[in-house]
Amino acid sequence: MVVNPARASTASPTSLASPRVDANRKEGFIIRLALFLALSVLVWLGLWAAWRAVPFVRPGSDLISEAKFERLSRQALFNSGDKMRVLVFGNSKTMAGFRPALFDSLMGPHVRSVNLAIPGDSRFLPVLKAALEAGNRPTHIVLTEPWDALQQPPGVLARLTDDAALANAIAPFRQFPRDLTLFVFQSHLRVTAEYRRARDEAEQMLRDRGWYFIKSQSHYAHDQLPSGYHLPTDLPNKLYERELVDRSLVHDELFALARQYDFTIIFVPLNRRVGQSAPPPAADARRVKTISRHPHVVVIGPDYYTYPAPSFADPVHLNPEGSVHYTQDLAQLFRSTGAFD
Numbered sequence: 001m002v003v004n005p006a007r008a009s010t011a012s013p014t015s016l017a018s019p020r021v022d023a024n025r026k027e028g029f030i031i032r033l034a035l036f037l038a039l040s041v042l043v044w045l046g047l048w049a050a051w052r053a054v055p056f057v058r059p060g061s062d063l064i065s066e067a068k069f070e071r072l073s074r075q076a077l078f079n080s081g082d083k084m085r086v087l088v089f090g091n092s093k094t095m096a097g098f099r100p101a102l103f104d105s106l107m108g109p110h111v112r113s114v115n116l117a118i119p120g121d122s123r124f125l126p127v128l129k130a131a132l133e134a135g136n137r138p139t140h141i142v143l144t145e146p147w148d149a150l151q152q153p154p155g156v157l158a159r160l161t162d163d164a165a166l167a168n169a170i171a172p173f174r175q176f177p178r179d180l181t182l183f184v185f186q187s188h189l190r191v192t193a194e195y196r197r198a199r200d201e202a203e204q205m206l207r208d209r210g211w212y213f214i215k216s217q218s219h220y221a222h223d224q225l226p227s228g229y230h231l232p233t234d235l236p237n238k239l240y241e242r243e244l245v246d247r248s249l250v251h252d253e254l255f256a257l258a259r260q261y262d263f264t265i266i267f268v269p270l271n272r273r274v275g276q277s278a279p280p281p282a283a284d285a286r287r288v289k290t291i292s293r294h295p296h297v298v299v300i301g302p303d304y305y306t307y308p309a310p311s312f313a314d315p316v317h318l319n320p321e322g323s324v325h326y327t328q329d330l331a332q333l334f335r336s337t338g339a340f341d
Helices: 013-053 060-072 092-097 100-107 125-133 156-160 163-170 176-186 191-207 249-261 320-337
Strands: 084-089 111-115 140-143 264-267 270-273 288-293 296-300 304-307
Touching: 013 176, 060 125, 060 191, 084 100, 084 125, 092 270, 092 320, 100 111, 100 320, 125 249, 176 191, 249 264, 249 296, 296 320, 304 320
Parallel strands: 084 111, 084 140, 140 264, 264 296, 270 304
Antiparallel strands: 288 296
C-alpha cells in the first residue's frame, strides 16, 4: 500500500496542542493553589500575632482563666515554712467568694491558700496538674463543686464532631476581630486607658492569689443587689443537694493524684443567695462526713451557705463585702471541725 506523504505528515493542530494546554492548566492551578495557601498562612500568622500581642482586649473571663492557668498555677505558690498548703477549686462563684489572704490571717501562721477557681468552668484537674507539675505540693485540695460524673472519655467521633473544640484548635484567635471591635466600642475610644485597666485587673488577681471580683456583671449601686431580690428560677423551698459519684474519670484520676502527692480532699459549702434555695439543714452546720480514707476525702459543713441579696453583686456572684463573710464562715468551719488537724 502506498502512503501519501503529505497526508502522513499532517496531524490535527488540536491533537498536538491538547497535552500542552492541559499541562499549562495544571501548572496554573498549582500556582494559584500555592498562592492561596501562602496567603492563608500569612493571614493566619497575622491574626495569631495580633491576638497574642494585645491579649487584654479579650473578655475578662478569658483573661482571668488564662492568667490562672498559664501564670498563677505555674509559679511557686507556697513558701518553705507553710505547713498547710491549700489549693481551692470551683467555678466563678468560688473565684469571687474565697479570699486567700483573709482566710490565711484567720487560720493563723503557717497556712497559705490559693484560689484556683476558674470562671465559667468547674473542671479543675488541668489546673491542679499544672500546679503539681510546677513543683507545688499542696497538703489540702478544697472543692466546692462535685467532680465530673463522666464515666468514659469521648470517642474519636465525638471529638471530631465537637465544632467548638475543633474551631479553637484550628483558629484560637477566631473571636479576636469581634473582641477587638467590642473593646474599642466599650472603651468609648479610650483604648489605651481601658487596655491598662484590663491588664491591671489581671495583675491584681495574681497579687490576690486568685480572688477576683467580677465587677463587669454588677449593675446595681454599690455593687449590691436590692433587698428581696429574686429570680423566677429561684426555688426557696427546695434544698440544693451536691451529688458525689463514687466512680468517674475525674474521680479516679483525682484519687490517684491524691495518693501520689499525699494530699487531703475537702468539700466545703459553696455560696448561694437567700431564696435561691431552701436554707440548709441546721444539723449539717458541723458535719464531718468521710468519703474515703485512702486518700482522705471528707465533706465538712452543709452543701452551701446562704447570704442576703445585698451581699451579691449579681444574681450568683458575691460582692467584696459578701466574699469577706463567706471566707470568714469557711475559716470558722475549718476551725470548728478540725479539718486541718
